[in-house]
Amino acid sequence: MFDSDDNNKRNLHRISRPSFIAITTTTALCILSLVSAALNPAEFPLASAVPAVDSPQVKKWLSEIDLSGAPTISLNSGDPPDCPKIVEAGVCYWTCEDCSADDVIECPDKNNWGITFDDGPTPATPPLLQFLDEKKIKATFFLVGSNVVKYPEMVVQEVRAGHHLASHTWSHRALTTLSNEQIVAEIKWTEKAIEDATGYRVRYMRPPYGDVDNRVRFVLKKLGYTIVNWSGDTFDSNDWKIPEISKTNVISHFKSSLDAYTAAGANNTKGFISLEHDLSADTVEVARSLIGHGMQSNLNIMTVSECLHDNVPYMAVNGTVLGGPVNPANGTSSQNGNTPSQDNNGRELVDTSRLDLPNSAVSSKILQKGSLATLLWISFSAGMAIAASV
Structure with missing residues (x-):
């Protein structure tokens, strides 16, 4: 037979599982409703207008x-x-x-x-x-x-x-x-x-x-x-x-x-x-x-x-400078030949010809910026995992 402590734990599990899912889902939905605020329009020029050239940033x-x-x-x-x-x-x-x-x-x-x-x-x-x-x-x-x-x-x-x-x-x-x-x-x-x-x-x-x-x-x-x-x-x-x-x-x-x-x-x-x-x-x-x-x-x-055989078609990922520009004449980039060690500003370049760019870059950037979309996924996934375990 189960002792009283065991019964209390089982009752707690029966109560907490649906409650936890409900709380987690509610939290996730609240986060989802805020995802569109990932970029603050106030930090950028007016939409569809040529940006001013006298701003401090420009x-x-x-x-x-x-x-x-x-x-x-x-x-x-x-x-x-x-x-x-x-x-x-x-x-x-x-x-x-x-x-x-x-x-x-x-x-x-x-x-x-x-x-x-x-x-x-x-x-x-x-x-x-x-x-x-x-x-x-x-x-x-x-x-x-x-x-x-x-x-x-x-x-x-x-x-x-x-x-x-x-x-x-x-x-x-x-x-x-x-x-x-x-x-x-x-x-x-x-x-x-x-x-x-x-x-x-x-x-x-x-x-x-x-x-x-x-x-x-x-x-x-x-x-x-x-x-x-x-x-x-x-x-x-x-x-x-x-x-x-x-x-x-x-x-x-x-x-x-x-x-x-x-x-x-x-x-x-x-x-x-x-x-x-x-x-x-x-x-x-x-x-x-x-x-x-x-x-x-x-x-x-x-x-x-x-189609240009350019393995790394970006200047940088998460602030890490990548390889040089593509050569349109023959459809190759510096990543496919000799990769330069520095860019024009003397910054070290990274050979990323075998880097899995899409997932590594986005996941790192999102976590770095505390993306609401990622928080949504983490919140929901963690909630379901914990709920399943109880």
Whole structure:
């Protein structure tokens, strides 16, 4: 027989288990309701506005780089930008001349499709992530900084799923219309938002509208960025034109481009990079259809960094500086050859070619910042484990 102490313990267990679960669940739900406050908007510029260049933070960033050698090129106007009647010599203007310089616009290996999505995160992003997960496809997401501050949990979800994060500026303004200092502010605030949310300091960026010239390139390279556009009009999905162009026509046009590429067969020497968006339910539906068609065509769909054979497509993880930038000419990065021991500022670099970046980086950053999402998971998991043991 059980003595009275045993009976008391058993009664306590019977009472405490459901009570503990209820308390833990309530606590978890309270934490969950606060997850969206992971980034404080008050610490960032106004959403969708070009950041001021006279703030203490931007002044600090400007003091860390030398822009004195920037080419003198007239600023453009318009958003999207208007093409000037005469393009100045030596400008190499992608938007109006299709001049790409050493920007990344294709994958070096044939049958590889570098798939990209611009302008997120948005409420359309989670359904897209779910679809990509179902198809076991990884993509490059060019993130708008102000949207990152609004939806940081979506960015964490992207990197945890193994997708490649990259910058699409803070306010989505045409960079050839901005001053050098404004470009720095646009890029660095976006960089900070992504790094604060995930621990990753991005190294790839896509100019809004693909708008880049040699002056903009100079500034972006000074900041350590690899510029990525796409493989011309052929692989611009035009999903951003919906509903001006019907969703059916958008899908049909891009499928024709995919069919023409695959029909070329052995004549193809390189792969391509597409332009798509995670903006709405319509653009997600377009992505679902086009990806399905690409898979049926036996194309290898992957991130831009993967198609470039770049093992570590970030500047830093949790403050640890990583390897050098990719070489777009041959699709290799310094991680695949001789890894430099220091960056341009003399900081020690770490060979992370075999580092499991997504989980190690995000989990470390979240714990470091006391992420509410992580507290939620720890609270709920611990509660269930303890409850089960009693």
